[in-house]
């Protein structure tokens with residue numbers, strides 16, 4: 001996206017933004033306001049923009065809570081885009097979801113860009129020489145979203161029997177081959193079908209597999225083109241994962257001046273900042289499972305159980321070399337040994353997870369760890385080390401003249417160098433697993449990490465498998481050092497950053513995200529309330545006769561209350577749970593009755609998340625039962641959503657190993673883990689769930705919380721006080737149902 005801007009070149013000093021000039025474009029009759037179809041002046045939006053302008057002008061950090069409907073994207077885009085152009089400083093805008101990334105890139109940025117020439121003309125003054133500058137924004141997704149032409153060509157050379165025949169992988173591969181010729185960005189989202197995960201993982205770009213300047217496809221490579229494009233962009237729209245990948249590499253050793261994952265930048269806007277801790281935790285975690293190990297072994301070498309057919313990268317390499325480098329017996333034995341060791345480790349791990357589905361490695365379980373699993377880690381590591389040495393030994397046999405850079409045999413895709421590159425990246429994967437095994441064995445020496453195992457259930461009965469994860473206990477210090485201490489301006493925005501009211505309301509989020517640890521500069525904060533009429537359009541209901549979640553009868557109460565409430569609302573409902581078991585129970589109770597009256601009912605797991613949401617949005621009377629990720633990011637305006645049921649207050653379960661470890665750490669530091677962590681975290685999530693109902697100012701509906709702790713426990717007040725003022729009905733269920741009928745119709 002490019003827009004020509006006439007600018008004035010002056011001395012290279014930071015040019016400040018004039019608040020009133022910028023703000024006036026979003027006031028009635030202003031250049032942006034008049035381009036918006038349903039523009040409504042919003043004081044909160046202008047106030048938020050004023051805070052963002054201050055953060056840019058004063059090189060400050062800022063945290064802003066902007067309620068639904070404030071129009072936060074325009075409030076930060078305008079200052080960010082003006083500042084980037086005026087000062088030739090690149091600004092990164094990071095979001096948690098691809099939906100927001102696309103909305104910014106496809107709708108909001110072009111709209112602001114069209115108004116930039118007139119705004120900048122008034123901002124830049126008349127004393128300097130005029131220059132023409134192009135405004136440029138680039139959307140950068142993670143590498144895995146883009147097809148890698150080299151890997152695609154290699155996959156096309158694979159024999160057909162390597163593609164499962166039951167799920168059209170080969171057909172889809174051929175369709176991707178055709179699409180690549182005319183694809184604009186090479187991003188998976190450009191395809192008009194969703195490729196199988198197993199297929200996409202074979203052909204997408206991966207950092208370890210990318211040959212960069214040595215790749216024969218580099219000239220037309222989508223990732224390389226994107227990198228070149230990003231190099232002169234004023235605004236980069238990225239996701240949190242990509243931002244953390246860039247920050248991690250920069251703080252490791254790459255520094256802040258050169259291109260790493262992203263080209264250098266000086267200022268950052270983080271939208272959807274409420275889950276920055278979760279996003280960073282996921283980025284800095286490491287995991288493995290037998291499924292990944294087996295898949296990578298097969299990529300290197302596989303032999304049919306019956307017959308002599310062999311395939312894999314090592315066999316292809318051998319064929320290209322025209323000489324034997326693979327010692328069949330040794331490699332087959334070595335692979336078999338890893339498989340056996342990994343199977344044993346997996347079996348022992350699944351057994352350890354028998355009770356709770358998870359097992360955390362802690363001092364008090366030392367005896368169990370030593371007697372039941374430690375030896376398995378040792379065997380996996382030992383066999384992996386033997387295997388990687390063996391493969392390295394084979395690679396060393398390649399004559400130097402054939403393996404030296406630039407030597408290609410017959411065609412690009414099957415070049416020896418390309419295959420060696422790919423094999424080496426798989427070796428690195430195995431070396432990483434061997435290191436993870438060591439870390440698990442020496443978990444006591446890594447107190448800043450949580451080591452845990454989770455049991456997953458496969459599709460076939462009895463096919464449970466274990467995932468081994470290593471997660472950082474605390475990311476606040478890392479974020480402080482690599483983000484808040486370094487960049488001139490970091491503005492964090494979200495609809496939910498505060499707990500309660502007043503000066504301290506940002507403290508919880510600031511401390512978890514690392515912003516609270518910054519000493520060098522003060523962070524600006526501001527709360528910008530939603531302009532929506534919650535007080536007249538939303539009824540908050542809590543049935544006072546609901547048993548407490550710990551009391552008998554709670555589950556039965558929830559199951560039947562969900563059905564009654566949905567029936568009264570005529571569908572158009574989102575029912576949010578904290579556990580899949582409760583979800584299933586309520587879904588199975590409600591489905592027959594709702595089906596009878598023609599209300600379609602869906603549940604999480606019926607389809608992938610985006611398709612499920614699309615189906616839910618398309619039929620305005622439908623009902624969706626969901627957990628986890630659906631507490632946020634569901635945007636169902638109008639009649640599609642008239643009732644949100646929150647089955648339970650969203651406290652994390654105590655058997656979540658990372659949560660448990662973080663609570664213990666806080667207790668050791670003298671904090672109260674319930675009041676200082678568990679409760680505020682649940683309040684943030686509760687506010688996200690509540691926020692699903694009203695997406696437009698004309699929306700009207702009910703939020704019903706089937707957890708009477710909201711009224712019976714003293715901490716319930718903290719949840720209630722964190723919501724905007726609504727109408728309320730705290731009464732027995734039968735009266736609540738009557739009230740619901742009166743309110744909704």
Ligand code: SF4
Nearest residue numbers: 148149210211215221
């Ligand atoms: S440069 Fe890297 S991502 Fe691009 S085609 Fe080559 S290997 Fe794939």
